[in-house]
Amino acid sequence: MPRFLYVVVVALVGWGGMGEGAARAQAPIDLRVTDAPLTAVLEEVRVQTNLELVYAERLVQGRTTSCSYTGDDRDAALMCALEGTGVQAERVRRGQYVLVSKSNQEIGAEASPRTSLKGYVLDAETGERLPGAHVYLTQLKAGATTNQDGYFVLSGLPPEDYAVRISYLGYRSADTTLTAGAGPVRISLAATSIQSEGVVVEAGSTRLDDSERRPGMSSVALNRLDQLPSFGEPDLFRALQWTPGIRKSGGVSGGLSVRGGNPDQNLYLLDGAPVYHPWHAFSLISTFQTQTLRSTDLYRGTFPAKHGGRLSAILDAQMKDGSRRAPKAVVGLSVLSGRFRIESPLTNSTSFMVSGRRSYLDKLVGRQHPVTGEDGRRDTLRTGYYFFDTSAKLTHRFGPNHRFSLSYYHGRDDLDLRLPFDLSLDFSSWLRPADLLFEVSQNWDNRVVSGQHRYLVGDDVFVTTTGYYSGYRAQEASFVQPTTTASLTSDYRVQLSDAGVRVQAAYHHSVSHELTGGLEVSSLQFESTLESDLQRSSRTATQRVQESRVSAAKVVGYLQDTWTPTPRWTVESGVRASYFSGGNYVHAAPRLSVQHVVHPRWLVVEGSGGLHVQYLQRLRDRYSLAYDLVSSRWVPASDRVRPAIGGQVGLGTYTQLRPGWTLEVDAYARENRHTLVPTDALQEKEGIDGPGIEIGALLGQYVTGAERAVGLELSTLYEHGSWRGRLVVSTGRTIVRAPARSGLRWRPSGLDVPVSVRSTLGWEGEHWQATAAAELRSGYPVTTPEARYQLGDPTATRSTTYLHRPQVHNGRLPPYFRVDLTVGYQFRVLSANWTATVDVFNVINRDNILDQTYRPTETGVNINRQRGLPILPLVELEMDL
Incomplete structure (x- = not known):
């Protein structure tokens, strides 16, 4: 520790x-x-x-x-x-x-019997239960959060009437009076109407202690994502980038980096099942269809004991059950894809939701294109690419205390590419028939099945049982012909399977204590196969057939206590113990968070600390040009690979400067050990024949290192009338230490961004809405050569030129700046509600530099720059029936 x-x-x-x-x-x-x-x-x-x-x-x-x-x-x-x-x-x-x-019979008795205040919070339009809603007793200054079934309970109360405030992100708050000891109540929340007796609708709270806040957790207002700039359609991951400390690891592509951490340090959960590659279109679009989600909670650095397995962040998403009141259908069409969603009740106790999405660029452009050279020679260029995903959920309520749901997700990307030109990728003469060509057929998909049973035992105990299967598969078939006599044909496949069962029990002892405990058992399978044929010349060929299978089991137990000794203090303590069969590792990871309401009107202070263990790390073959997608593989802990261990502490404040204007300030520090860092950070993929699929060959390109990060994040949100503005400022440093050319020393991480400023300004009217968003950040670190030299043999006719780069990441790219614009219009035609949206990416058409490499020449150094996307308008049309 x-x-x-x-x-x-x-x-x-x-x-x-x-x-x-x-x-x-x-x-x-x-x-x-x-x-x-x-x-x-x-x-x-x-x-x-x-x-x-x-x-x-x-x-x-x-x-x-x-x-x-x-x-x-x-x-x-x-x-x-x-x-x-x-x-x-x-x-x-x-x-x-x-x-x-005191009644006449009770006079002189020690105390009246204790009881509970309990019920469900529902969506007024669909009847769907809302998890994560806040139920707050305004006089007692105590509250609870609804569980995944939308159920809340406050135990140990005298049988009296209590003033209660119910709130949920994206919904109107409601004030009502409820009686402890009565049956479970059902309270419906909506943007414009509340269904409950004796309710007063308010625009918002004026006290900081009117809702429960959890250190490190952010809930996403899913019904507001269409107000943020996106890439053609509302996208969860692009919306998360407006959260402090979260950004893409690359300018356009790449995974999410949370507080400078690597993308593989994030865990993505869909109805309790992990999703191992949550991206479409080479990390442009997330696999999560935003409008199929009921709730999304994001934990940055500080996790409750029930979550673990990663070092940086946990994203816990729950799919919708489907409308319980009336059928509903939504159809959307954007520049990139078309989508639909249908939800409906089947019976009074059963509902379903099904959705689908597919890109159609391959249908518009075509998969094959003839090309003709100056000599009249003909060839075929292939550019086929598409992605799709489907989601479905069936929910059945056996009674007031039993509920079962079955969820399914399947998403796939498919690329078929044939470029008839040499490997220098010289586009100056455009594509032309050639003996030198590059062909690749890539596909990758996720398949998730999850079943959840929720059982209310009495009033105070809630048991949730989850069984899941998550599978990730990828294939990369390549044909590379660098010369007229040499070629490489390969078929590389990987597969990861994760199946597990989790049982969790939550006991609401009183308004001061809530105990949560659980046990999880999972089995993981890692498989890889490679078939390759390397033709070095017309007479020399090397064939290789390899297969690798690794399995592991993981057992996790956790216990957590949420203690509220006084209305102004909340202490959440817990421990998560885990066993991983690969290497027989056993770890105990304690967690602690403390919240204090310094002043109910002005200030809440939060502090947290905890340990995390990550048994899987994602590595990438940095050598072979023929392998790119499938060589990015999850490697489990073993006798050769120690699990990564990280500790993080945080301190934050939250204040409401005035109604509708909030300010948050968070500071954090973390340290990770046993993370795998590339041996040669400057290694370029230029080899043809790769090292193979053996894990040892992949590990040979990495060394064990350590990582540290500190940062300060400021976020302010202002809402007034039709206007909504947000400003996010993040400052911090992320450094790593691992053996390198410059020795064992601390150096900036490749994701180190000292300063980042993001802002949005939105306006919403009766039919029109518009949002402008801007991002300004420091450029990513880059290794700049300090000298150029030549080596050669006296008998050789030409010397070889090299670059001298004594230090890694000794320079930095120019600052990144981008402005996006979103304009939407809502109207009603043909008995349907329509929304037309125009997204303009990089509206100022700034030429941002995302990466920079250097190549030596006999006379100097050529600088190759990878640039971001230019101005890009995108259109979407959605119909809601």
């Missing part, structure tokens, strides 16, 4: 202890009244004891009390004030009481 993590965890615990110590400090209490109104005496008790008393005004009106007490026992002073009034105090948690009436 990193040393600095020990220090911060101890500081967090000490901070909480000091806060409680301050709460226990009590000035002498002097209470002397005779036949005084109970209302006035209770107020005096509040002032002198600092106790929080919750009661209905009608309960104390008209009652009087006599009391004489001197001392420092707050509870005794309260009991003295209530003596003989027919009212008794029920302790909810430390320093907090609910006053209830």
Whole structure:
């Protein structure tokens, strides 16, 4: 465990202890009244004891009390004030009481029976249950979050009426009064209407403690994604890039980098099942169809104990159950793809959702194109590419306490490419028939099946059982002919299978304690095959057939306690223990987060720390030109590969400057060990015959290293009327240490970005909406040569030129700047709601440099620059029935 993590965890615990110590400090209490109104005496008790008393005004009106007490026992002073009034105090948690009436039979009894306040939060339009909704008792300053079934429970309460506020991201908040001890209530939230008795709709909260916040977690408002710039259609991953600390690892392509971490350090979950390659179109579009999702939670650096297996981030997405009220259909058409979604009830207890999407550029452009050379020779150029994905979910409710859902996802990309030109990729003379050519057929797909059963045991225990299968497959068949007599034919395939069962139980002991525990068992299979034929000359050929199979088992157990000792303090502690059969590794990863409401109007402070273990790392063959996609393989921990271990601590503040204007500031520090770093960061893929599929050959291109990162993130959101603006500023450094040409020293990571500024400004009217978004960040690090030299033999006719690059990442690319624009119009035609959207990518047409390489020549150095996309308008049309 990193040393600095020990220090911060101890500081967090000490901070909480000091806060409680301050709460226990009590000035002498002097209470002397005779036949005084109970209302006035209770107020005096509040002032002198600092106790929080919750009661209905009608309960104390008209009652009087006599009391004489001197001392420092707050509870005794309260009991003295209530003596003989027919009212008794029920302790909810430390320093907090609910006053209830004593019946004739209960006078003199110790306490009235405790009960629960429980129910479901639903979508008013579809009837679908909303997970992650906040249910907050405004007087008790206590709350709960609905689970994945939309169920909430607050236990250990006296049977009284309570003022409750219900809120959910993207929905209108609702205030109502609920009775503890009654049956489960059903509360429907919508953007314009609330279905529940005695509800007052408010535009938003003016207090910071009116909702529960979890350190490191962000919930995505899925119904607002269409207001953010996208790549032709609403996309979850592009929307996440407007979250502090998240960006693409490349300018256009590449995975998500969270706080400078590698993309393989993120775990993506869909209905509890992991998705191992969540991208289409070479990382331009995510595989998650945004409009099929019910909720999405993102954890950055700080995970609850139920999540683990990665070092940087966890994305937990849940698919929609389907409308329970009426059939619904949505059809969308963008420049890149067409899509549909249908959801409908089948019976009163059964509903379904099914969706599909496919790109159609291959249908418009065609898969084969004839080319003709100057000599009249003909050849064929192939440029076929498409992707598709399908999602489906069936949900059945066996009764009020049983619910089962079955989810399915399948997505695939397919590329068929034939370029009849030499490997120099000289486009100056464009494509022409040639004996030198490059052919590749690539395809990759994800298939996920997940079944979940949720069972409410009594009122206070919720058991969720999940069984899943996740499979990732990729194939790359290549034909490379670098000369008229040499060629390489290869067929490289990889497959990863992950099947597991998870059982989780949540026990709501009281408003102060919620215990969560679980057990997960999973089996992983890694398979690779390679068939290749290397023709070195007309008489020399080498054939190779290889096969590799690796299996591993993982067992995980976790326990977590969410403790709210007072209305202003929340402590979430837990531990996650894991066993991985590859190498027989056993690890225990503790987690701790603390939240303190310094002022209910102005300031919330959060601190967190924890350890994480990652048993899988994704590596890429950096040598062979023929292999690119499939050589990017997940490698499990083993006797040769130690699991990566990371620790992260964070400290953040949240304040509401005024209603509708919030400000968040977060600081973090993390350290990862046993991560795999390329041996030669400057290695270019120029070999024809690769090292093969053996893991040892792949590991030979990597060394074990360490990584550190520190950063500060600021995010402010302002909403007023039809306007909505956001500003995100991130500063930080990410450095790595691994053996390299410059020795064992700390150097900037390839994803190190010292400064990043992103902003959006949106306006929404009755029919029109528009959003402008801008991003400005430091350029990525680049290794710049410092000298050029030549070596040669006295008998040779020509010397060989080399570049001298003593340090890795000693330079930096120019700053990156881009402005995007989105304009949408909503209208109604043919009894359907239509939305037309125009997205303009890089509206200022800035020529951004994404990468830069250097090649020596006899007279100098050629600089090759990879540039970002120019201005690109994209159009989408969506019909909602």
